[in-house]
Amino acid sequence: AQKVTQAQTEISVVEKEDVTLDCVYETRDTTYYLFWYKQPPSGELVFLIRRNSFDEQNEISGRYSWNFQKSTSSFNFTITASQVVDSAVYFCALSERGTGNQFYFGTGTSLTVIP
């Protein structure tokens, strides 16, 4: 079974629009960690944010914000005032305390920001 589901395959927005990327995860662990990574056309995965399962608060960091909802097993990521440089594939990942240190990645959402 897929542990991380990113239902949105591709999204296009016009520059300066806000965009939310969805992520739904599945785990039986009570302690787990969630991450968002960006993979620009150059190919290198870039770490964006991390959330621990025991951190209840949602945060904002610059133009990025995230909404962690345990009740719905969702970890959505929002980019405010999108820019062309935000165009990339975004991956959500899960790491479970009980199954070691591997990351389980979703299939990614390809974001295109149109100028």
Place this chain on the structure above:
Amino acid sequence: DTGVSQDPRHKITKRGQNVTFRCDPISEHNRLYWYRQTLGQGPEFLTYFQNEAQLEKSRLLSDRFSAERPKGSFSTLEIQRTEQGDSAMYLCASSFSEQGHNEQFFGPGTRLTVL
């Protein structure tokens, strides 16, 4: 540049040949990971080292695959008797963790094409 480096960046080989990839992690990182990524998919975990010890191996890592991290610094991933299905991007990542699951920092990857 103090990021994760991988060599070579591209490798084209004929079916049945052996190939070896190298990864140099961020110097103070004690954990090193190998992932494989195919087109349109997220990275899939292959194996993980803590210092020089290989602690986890995925079922994806068949007998033809072997990884080493002899001195707890750089790592090599060897694929013997390559098959066309081995064509993929091979990603290396590193992290510093004593407890918990910190973010992993990825290298640029080695793109393998098996003809």
